[in-house]
Amino acid sequence: MSKVQEGLLYSESHEWVRVEGPNAFVGISDFAQEEMGDITYVDLPDLDNVLKGEEFGALESVKASSDLYSPVTGTVSERNTDLENAPELLNEDPYGSWIIRIHMSNPAELDELMDAEAYAKFIGQ
Amino acid sequence: MRYYDKLIFECSKPGRTGYSLSGEWKDASLGLDASLLRADAPLLPQVSEVDVVRHYTNLSQMNFGVDTGFYPLGSCTMKYNPKINEELAALPAFQGLHPLQDPATVKGACAVLEWTDRLLAEITGMKHFTFKPCAGAHGELTGLMILREYHLSRGDLARTKIIVPDSAHGTNPASAAVCGLEIVEVKSNAAGLVDVEDLKPLLGPDIAGIMMTNPNTLGLFEKDIKQIAALVHGCGGLLYYDGANMNPLLGAVRPGDMGFDIMHLNLHKTFSTPHGGGGPGSGPVGVAERLVPFLGVNTSGFHGNFGVIVRSLAYILMLGKQNVRLAGRLATLNANYIKECLRDAYKLPIDSVCKHEFVFDGLIDDGAREGKAGATTLDVAKRLLDFGFHAPTIYFPLLFHQALMIEPTETESLETLDEFVAVMHKIAREAAEDPDILHAAPHNAPISRPDETTAARNPILKIQDEN
Numbered sequence: 126m127s128k129v130q131e132g133l134l135y136s137e138s139h140e141w142v143r144v145e146g147p148n149a150f151v152g153i154s155d156f157a158q159e160e161m162g163d164i165t166y167v168d169l170p171d172l173d174n175v176l177k178g179e180e181f182g183a184l185e186s187v188k189a190s191s192d193l194y195s196p197v198t199g200t201v202s203e204r205n206t207d208l209e210n211a212p213e214l215l216n217e218d219p220y221g222s223w224i225i226r227i228h229m230s231n232p233a234e235l236d237e238l239m240d241a242e243a244y245a246k247f248i249g250q
Numbered sequence: 251m252r253y254y255d256k257l258i259f260e261c262s263k264p265g266r267t268g269y270s271l272s273g274e275w276k277d278a279s280l281g282l283d284a285s286l287l288r289a290d291a292p293l294l295p296q297v298s299e300v301d302v303v304r305h306y307t308n309l310s311q312m313n314f315g316v317d318t319g320f321y322p323l324g325s326c327t328m329k330y331n332p333k334i335n336e337e338l339a340a341l342p343a344f345q346g347l348h349p350l351q352d353p354a355t356v357k358g359a360c361a362v363l364e365w366t367d368r369l370l371a372e373i374t375g376m377k378h379f380t381f382k383p384c385a386g387a388h389g390e391l392t393g394l395m396i397l398r399e400y401h402l403s404r405g406d407l408a409r410t411k412i413i414v415p416d417s418a419h420g421t422n423p424a425s426a427a428v429c430g431l432e433i434v435e436v437k438s439n440a441a442g443l444v445d446v447e448d449l450k451p452l453l454g455p456d457i458a459g460i461m462m463t464n465p466n467t468l469g470l471f472e473k474d475i476k477q478i479a480a481l482v483h484g485c486g487g488l489l490y491y492d493g494a495n496m497n498p499l500l501g502a503v504r505p506g507d508m509g510f511d512i513m514h515l516n517l518h519k520t521f522s523t524p525h526g527g528g529g530p531g532s533g534p535v536g537v538a539e540r541l542v543p544f545l546g547v548n549t550s551g552f553h554g555n556f557g558v559i560v561r562s563l564a565y566i567l568m569l570g571k572q573n574v575r576l577a578g579r580l581a582t583l584n585a586n587y588i589k590e591c592l593r594d595a596y597k598l599p600i601d602s603v604c605k606h607e608f609v610f611d612g613l614i615d616d617g618a619r620e621g622k623a624g625a626t627t628l629d630v631a632k633r634l635l636d637f638g639f640h641a642p643t644i645y646f647p648l649l650f651h652q653a654l655m656i657e658p659t660e661t662e663s664l665e666t667l668d669e670f671v672a673v674m675h676k677i678a679r680e681a682a683e684d685p686d687i688l689h690a691a692p693h694n695a696p697i698s699r700p701d702e703t704t705a706a707r708n709p710i711l712k713i714q715d716e717n
Contacts, residue, residue, distance in 0.1 A: 163702075163706075165706035165707045166706070166707075187702040187703055188645070212707065213707070
């Protein structure tokens with residue numbers, strides 16, 4: 126049974142978003158890290174613009190590699206470079222390990238994401 | 251096995267050599283100018299001849315291949331490769347060929363290509379083949395370039411999308427993406443086949459074609475193929491046949507008759523040449539008559555892996571028409587035999603007659619009890635190694651969570667199949683009684699379970715200096 130953290134927003138591609146003012150912190154859900162298995166590599170983006178739904182990076186695990194999709198449009202303003210040397214943080218603490226911070230240019234897009242309850246239903250829990 | 255865990259460099263002892271030079275040869279400079287001589291000795295292992303021979307002989311004995319034992323690796327068609335293929339490919343007139351030789355001096359090799367072309371065309375219902383592609387995925391890319399050239403030559407520039415079933419080999423969407431096509435997925439239905447109702451709304455003037463494997467990766471024959479071909483052709487698209495699973499159809503059904511326009515064959519699978527680390531591949535691409543003008547798309551300078559083509563021609567000629575057909579039928583019979591023998595112990599997600607392979611979805615009783623984890627497909631695969639069998643393909647196709655994909659091929663005897671079935675039953679009993687036996691497997695292999703996570707996170711890519 127995967128954990129779904131209250132207070133976050135979720136995308137159908139299993140990213141979570143924590144909103145702080147104009148900023149969106151983006152990570153992957155507990156369900157996503159369980160499906161991936163042990164994550165071995167995190168490919169972080171440049172500090173640049175991203176569109177909602179666009180690939181911004183990728184994860185590799187012993188089982189698979191998987192693209193990361195931006196849940197919102199904006200500018201990547203910070204990257205969690207700790208993950209480059211310790212990708213296992215995404216397995217150990219998926220909701221405490223954000224991957225990028227996006228300065229949002231269209232916060233209205235947040236309305237299209239799921240809340241915790243809807244996401245739990247989405248992953249069949 | 252003394253050196254199995256060492257590199258040849260780690261066997262090195264200063265001053266040890268495999269030769270002894272005397273007299274004038276001791277001066278290795280041979281009168282060369284000092285500027286051409288290196289200051290430091292090269293970092294080569296210092297070992298005696300017997301060290302080298304034992305090191306590599308021991309390593310070679312750790313190999314597992316189809317010459318060693320049963321290799322039911324689903325989707326890979328690990329059939330036995332007759333040694334006569336090797337003898338013929340090793341004929342000096344073939345082996346000594348140079349790709350830039352004057353064509354007038356290689357008429358025999360040209361005849362091999364033409365002869366193989368004719369036989370493959372007869373087997374598949376295509377008009378002609380190109381032998382340039384050096385592997386299956388290379389063939390896919392070549393075939394898709396032909397497909398795109400066809401549309402472009404007609405001024406049909408809007409066909410940018412290609413349909414790929416959710417059960418496809420991963421190379422299909424990958425090849426399409428490399429070819430610049432956008433991938434549209436079509437779902438499988440409950441019977442494990444392409445869902446025709448899901449396909450219909452996808453078709454339109456933007457569809458370049460569909461890529462299909464038949465039988466598909468679940469080992470099931472796409473029985474609606476004629477209807478699918480009519481629908482795709484109706485919207486102006488072409489049909490691409492991934493020949494990875496051609497083996498069971500040999501001499502029975504032809505992709506050309508099913509309505510496919512372009513296809514590749516994996517000669518190294520269906521036509522019996524060493525592969526999977528044992529040798530190079532060959533993925534010739536065949537096309538229907540109207541596409542022959544596009545067969546020249548350039549994805550390789552030469553005629554592929556020629557030695558593989560010689561081996562495949564030898565294989566087809568040795569079998570003859572009747573036995574080519576028998577090979578496909580026996581591959582199908584063997585797969586169905588194992589499936590029916592094991593369905594009491596392993597979950598069969600789709601209950602129907604399979605072709606050359608089939609997929610289980612893990613154990614029926616995996617031994618999971620209160621507070622105790624059950625045995626997974628990975629554990630079953632690892633345990634099989636203890637009994638001297640190669641593991642089946644696991645966790646593919648992605649449609650099932652515990653996929654275990656078995657392809658026995660036609661070259662195995664009933665005795666081998668029965669031994670495998672007995673071992674699979676034994677493993678299922680062990681799992682139900684004490685899954686920890688499986689969790690700790692393999693018990694008899696030179697290494698147990700490599701720590702893949704640590705290896706991927708902290709790879710050690712350089713020789714460790716023992717000093």
